[in-house]
Amino acid sequence: QVQLVESGGGVVQTGKSLRLSCAASGLTLSNYGIHWVRQAPGKGLEWLAAISFDGIKKYYRDSVRGRFTISRDKSKNTVSLQMNSLTTDDTSIYYCARGSDSVPVATAFDYWGQGTLVTVSS
Amino acid sequence: SFVLTQPPSVSAAPGKTAMMTCGGNNVGTKSVHWYQQRPGQAPVLVIYNDSDRPSGIPERFSGSNSGNTATLTISGVEAGDEADYYCQVWDSSSDHYVFGSGTKVTVL
Numbered sequence: 001q002v003q004l005v006e007s008g009g010g011v012v013q014t015g016k017s018l019r020l021s022c023a024a025s026g027l028t029l030s031n032y033g034i035h036w037v038r039q040a041p042g043k044g045l046e047w048l049a050a051i052s053f054d055g056i057k058k059y060y061r062d063s064v065r066g067r068f069t070i071s072r073d074k075s076k077n078t079v080s081l082q083m084n085s086l087t088t089d090d091t092s093i094y095y096c097a098r099g100s101d102s103v104p105v106a107t108a109f110d111y112w113g114q115g116t117l118v119t120v121s122s
Numbered sequence: 123s124f125v126l127t128q129p130p131s132v133s134a135a136p137g138k139t140a141m142m143t144c145g146g147n148n149v150g151t152k153s154v155h156w157y158q159q160r161p162g163q164a165p166v167l168v169i170y171n172d173s174d175r176p177s178g179i180p181e182r183f184s185g186s187n188s189g190n191t192a193t194l195t196i197s198g199v200e201a202g203d204e205a206d207y208y209c210q211v212w213d214s215s216s217d218h219y220v221f222g223s224g225t226k227v228t229v230l
Contacts, residue, residue, distance in 0.1 A: 035219070037165075044221060045157070045159075047210075047218065047220070105217075107212075108210075110170075112165055115164055
């Protein structure tokens with residue numbers, strides 16, 4: 001079965017950190033750009049960050065640059081999102097998605113995980 | 123930053139056609155991708171590069187893009203097409219991906 005699986009979500013207090021992971025089964029991540037996208041309750045999709053196949057190029061939306069860090073571990077076929085200084089505005093479902101090319105620029109997201117819920121409480 | 127504008131809702135009777143737009147400044151010069159998100163589920167890619175369909179997506183789904191408007195058309199709408207639909211582009215001026223606000227499709 002082809003799928004992406006996110007993990008690491010949960011309830012955390014404001015100002016704390018959380019690390020999300022994205023693993024794949026039935027498909028490879030290593031040759032593709034990988035993205036993180038979030039969706040606040042009842043809201044639309046918001047792209048957060050992307051990493052190239054080789055881990056060299058990274059892209060972030062302005063509101064999370066400096067707080068969130070995307071990285072990948074080729075040996076484990078996983079991609080992570082380290083989130084620091086969390087606020088209640090970060091409460092969302094977090095999805096990882098595979099880009100359709102090695103460089104995460106101007107590509108569609110062809111596979112998505114089911115998401116992991118992050119709740120930031122004050 | 124680049125903005126994509128989608129109508130909040132569109133409705134169509136079963137078997138009819140549902141069309142939804144995605145507006146943006148010269149969006150016709152960009153590649154537009156469309157995602158379907160059913161309630162409680164993850165998004166699914168239904169159209170990429172303006173008008174291409176991934177394998178497994180019915181031919182009822184089609185897309186076009188020109189000028190300031192991209193369009194997703196669902197022909198022969200079925201109850202299972204009820205979902206939110208999001209358009210997306212890459213904004214090279216900001217190195218950001220941008221999603222539209224989404225259109226909720228209701229099958230009457």
